[in-house]
Amino acid sequence: MMMKSDHSFHLVDLSPWPLTGATGAFILTTGIVKWFQEMNMNLFLFGMMIMALTCIQWWRDISREGTFQGLHTSIVAKGLRWGMILFITSEVLFFFSFFWAFFHSSLAPSMEIGLMWPPKGVLPFNPFQVPLLNTIILLGSGVTVTWAHHSIMENNFSQAFLGLLLTVTLGVYFTSLQALEYWEASFTISDSAYGSTFFMATGFHGIHVIIGTTFLTVCLSRHMKSHFSSNHHFGFEAAAWYWHFVDVVWLFLYMSIYWWGG
Amino acid sequence: MSMLLKKTTTTTLAMARRMAGTAAAHSHDGGMKLWKNFSLFLALPCVAIVSVYNFMHMAQEAEHGHERPEFVPYDHLRIRNKRFPWGEGQKSLFHNPHVNPLPTGYEDDHH
Numbered sequence: 445m446m447m448k449s450d451h452s453f454h455l456v457d458l459s460p461w462p463l464t465g466a467t468g469a470f471i472l473t474t475g476i477v478k479w480f481q482e483m484n485m486n487l488f489l490f491g492m493m494i495m496a497l498t499c500i501q502w503w504r505d506i507s508r509e510g511t512f513q514g515l516h517t518s519i520v521a522k523g524l525r526w527g528m529i530l531f532i533t534s535e536v537l538f539f540f541s542f543f544w545a546f547f548h549s550s551l552a553p554s555m556e557i558g559l560m561w562p563p564k565g566v567l568p569f570n571p572f573q574v575p576l577l578n579t580i581i582l583l584g585s586g587v588t589v590t591w592a593h594h595s596i597m598e599n600n601f602s603q604a605f606l607g608l609l610l611t612v613t614l615g616v617y618f619t620s621l622q623a624l625e626y627w628e629a630s631f632t633i634s635d636s637a638y639g640s641t642f643f644m645a646t647g648f649h650g651i652h653v654i655i656g657t658t659f660l661t662v663c664l665s666r667h668m669k670s671h672f673s674s675n676h677h678f679g680f681e682a683a684a685w686y687w688h689f690v691d692v693v694w695l696f697l698y699m700s701i702y703w704w705g706g
Numbered sequence: 707m708s709m710l711l712k713k714t715t716t717t718t719l720a721m722a723r724r725m726a727g728t729a730a731a732h733s734h735d736g737g738m739k740l741w742k743n744f745s746l747f748l749a750l751p752c753v754a755i756v757s758v759y760n761f762m763h764m765a766q767e768a769e770h771g772h773e774r775p776e777f778v779p780y781d782h783l784r785i786r787n788k789r790f791p792w793g794e795g796q797k798s799l800f801h802n803p804h805v806n807p808l809p810t811g812y813e814d815d816h817h
Binding site: 577626 | 735737738740741742744745748749750752753756757759760763774775778780781782783784785786791798799800801802805806
């Protein structure tokens with residue numbers, strides 16, 4: 445299909461995904477209400493499925509428009525960069541609120557929890573065991589993703605593949621260890637403000653690790669199909685930025701909740 | 707004459723510098739090699755060492771069987787103002803009967 449324009453912007457073709465996304469989000473959120481009120485997960489699962497299909501097909505279309513149709517001119521790419529930066533900024537604000545909640549409860553522990561932090565009866569994790577390993581893993585994965593980036597820029601296909609593969613593997617390793625920690629924890633989400641703040645903050649972080657790992661895995665498959673060139677690979681850069689953001693959030697979690705708060 | 711020579715040299719140097727900056731067709735500007743070495747000789751070994759330390763510790767704990775704390779029915783723990791939206795509503799999402807007591811105590815009697 446031949447595009448004709450006298451400007452370098454991208455006016456997108458008509459697409460159903462914004463509508464399916466909005467409908468899917470509505471069904472998902474209504475489904476959560478139905479789940480909590482009537483103990484029935486059907487609508488929620490249906491909503492999840494619609495959202496997943498929307499994301500897959502919308503992002504697939506974007507990579508087609510960029511890689512195969514050449515519609516991602518430098519000014520379009522600039523817009524995509526700003527978009528990713530603003531999105532990550534909004535996520536920083538999201539996590540800020542959970543850190544606020546944590547410091548609110550922990551800096552001035554209430555009477556009800558024994559005027560101490562951790563509260564009376566709560567056994568926190570040793571920050572120098574699995575949490576430390578998780579920190580090394582995420583820091584290491586930041587190094588491997590940078591290796592992959594430089595390899596892409598220097599047109600080294602196999603090293604870029606190896607760097608990306610190592611990054612994804614470290615991400616999966618982190619998630620597995622964290623799942624093990626969740627299983628072994630002597631405290632639950634319902635154990636005072638400690639449990640609430642711990643699981644809300646680390647839980648949302650874990651979801652973001654899974655999202656970031658998925659994004660990097662998509663980049664790995666796109667790389668294997670030679671979608672990235674040495675000077676144009678914004679999808680990869682966006683994934684790397686997101687991954688570094690996830691790492692930084694973990695560092696704050698580790699220092700405040702695991703170490704200072706333990 | 708010397709001015710012309712100087713100008714040519716400067717221009718050639720400037721061009722070379724610019725070419726080294728672009729990522730298009732050169733073989734190395736040091737970045738890839740540096741990060742490859744950081745990855746293989748620093749990051750991965752650190753992950754391996756701290757992993758081994760942790761797995762040794764886990765193995766020790768599995769043998770010894772760590773002491774679980776005595777159950778005390780504190781009000782601020784095991785809060786159940788609203789039931790969990792699954793099963794009987796009494797167990798958290800990652801409930802582990804060995805280390806997580808219910809509001810009334812541990813489910814299993816043995817340690």
